Every structure is written in structure tokens, then in C-alpha cells.
Amino acid sequence: MRILLVEDTRDVGEAIAVRLRGLGHAVDWEVDGAAGDALLEVQAYDLVILDVNLPGLDGFAILRRLRARRGPVPVLVLTARSEVDDRVGALDLGADDYLVKPFDFRELEARVRALLRRNSGHADNALLLGNLRLDREARSGSVAGDPLELTRREWTLIEILAARPGRIFAKGELLERVFAFEEESSENAVEQIVARLRRKLAAAGAQAEIRTLRGLGYQVVCPEP
Numbered sequence: 001m002r003i004l005l006v007e008d009t010r011d012v013g014e015a016i017a018v019r020l021r022g023l024g025h026a027v028d029w030e031v032d033g034a035a036g037d038a039l040l041e042v043q044a045y046d047l048v049i050l051d052v053n054l055p056g057l058d059g060f061a062i063l064r065r066l067r068a069r070r071g072p073v074p075v076l077v078l079t080a081r082s083e084v085d086d087r088v089g090a091l092d093l094g095a096d097d098y099l100v101k102p103f104d105f106r107e108l109e110a111r112v113r114a115l116l117r118r119n120s121g122h123a124d125n126a127l128l129l130g131n132l133r134l135d136r137e138a139r140s141g142s143v144a145g146d147p148l149e150l151t152r153r154e155w156t157l158i159e160i161l162a163a164r165p166g167r168i169f170a171k172g173e174l175l176e177r178v179f180a181f182e183e184e185s186s187e188n189a190v191e192q193i194v195a196r197l198r199r200k201l202a203a204a205g206a207q208a209e210i211r212t213l214r215g216l217g218y219q220v221v222c223p224e225p
Helices: 010-022 033-042 059-068 083-091 107-120 152-163 171-178 187-204
Strands: 001-005 026-031 047-051 076-078 096-101 125-129 133-134 140-143 146-148 209-213 217-221
Touching: 001 010, 001 033, 001 096, 001 171, 010 026, 010 076, 010 107, 026 033, 033 059, 033 146, 047 059, 047 107, 059 125, 076 083, 076 107, 096 107, 125 187, 133 152, 140 152, 152 171, 152 187, 152 217, 171 187, 187 209
Parallel strands: 001 026, 001 047, 047 076, 076 096
Antiparallel strands: 125 133, 133 140, 140 146, 209 217
């Protein structure tokens, strides 16, 4: 999934970005609040992780502007302020969750999973399509109980498709959600990932398949037996 991180403490921001990228997410990291707000005006994200104390524009102002634009993206607020009023203020402005610094990265990952899961309409971490099972917590897949070996980007793409079976995703949308701004990429890269996924799913005997709708994009479906 594509995540915007706005955090000006460089060691914290770098640690979060590295952790989330290692899980397969595309992460755009900004250290300035105004720059983060500008990105939110032009780029769609699956999740925003937002520090409160930022140069340029503070986190509360970014959150207020985002919700004023009716931006539906879930927001996780990071704050060093432990006062109840600050936490309540963030939630009242439209934050979906918050973490008080310092925090355990395992808790950060769990909250990220929960917000992404909630945003896609799923109650737990498992995505099931016929005999294909994707475990979002373990970042692993299986077909009829047998492990399905996937690269980081293959996992990210099949997770996006499987979270909304039947929905058509344009190549450009998948490109934006799989790759961050600083990564060299093209729609051809999406085609290559889809081709590899199809081969792996077919070889494993998966009932789910990725279909191409010419001129529109891709969708994952699970034909009736």
C-alpha cells in the first residue's frame, strides 16, 4: 500500500520508513508539514502517518485541511504529548488513531495493519479467494495450505487486488500504490509483476486469477467451481 509519512525527527522517520518499506509498502517521507500537505492535495494514499510538531505546518493543521477537503484517507497521528486533551483533539479533528512517542515498532505495525484493514472493509488480517489465502500480518501467502513464495512487490500488488476482488485497477493506479516517488518505475513494471504473479498462481493451482480488461486494467476474480 502507499503511505505518506510526515515526520521531521530524522532518525524516527528513517526507522519508520525502512520498517514499512521492508513490509512491502511504498512510503513517501516528508520532514516539512507544508510539503506533506502539498502532497496530500495531489496524490492519493492508503494511509497517512502524521507527526504533530512539524516545521512549516503542524500536524493538526494538516489534518484539519485534509478533512476540510473531505479526504477519506485514514490518519495515524504520532505525538510526544501524553495529555488527554491533545489526544482527544487529534481524534476530534479526524484522526483515526494515535501513538504516543516513544513507541514499540511492533505496535506501530499492528496499528498500520488495523487501519489498512479497516479501510478496505475487512475484519481480520486474512484475505481468502478460493484456495488462495493471504495473511497480512505474516505477509505470507498459501494455496490449498502450501506456501506461495512471493517477492515484496508481488505481495503488495496481489494484496491490493485481493482486498477488493472484482474491482478493476488501472495500471497507473497500481503503479502509484506499489512504487514511491523516488523509485524508478513505469507501467511496464506493473505488467511484469502481474505476469510473474499469474505464473506463480497457475503453477500453484490457485483458483483465483488475475484478469486483464483491455484499456481498463486488472482485476482478481475467483471463478465458480
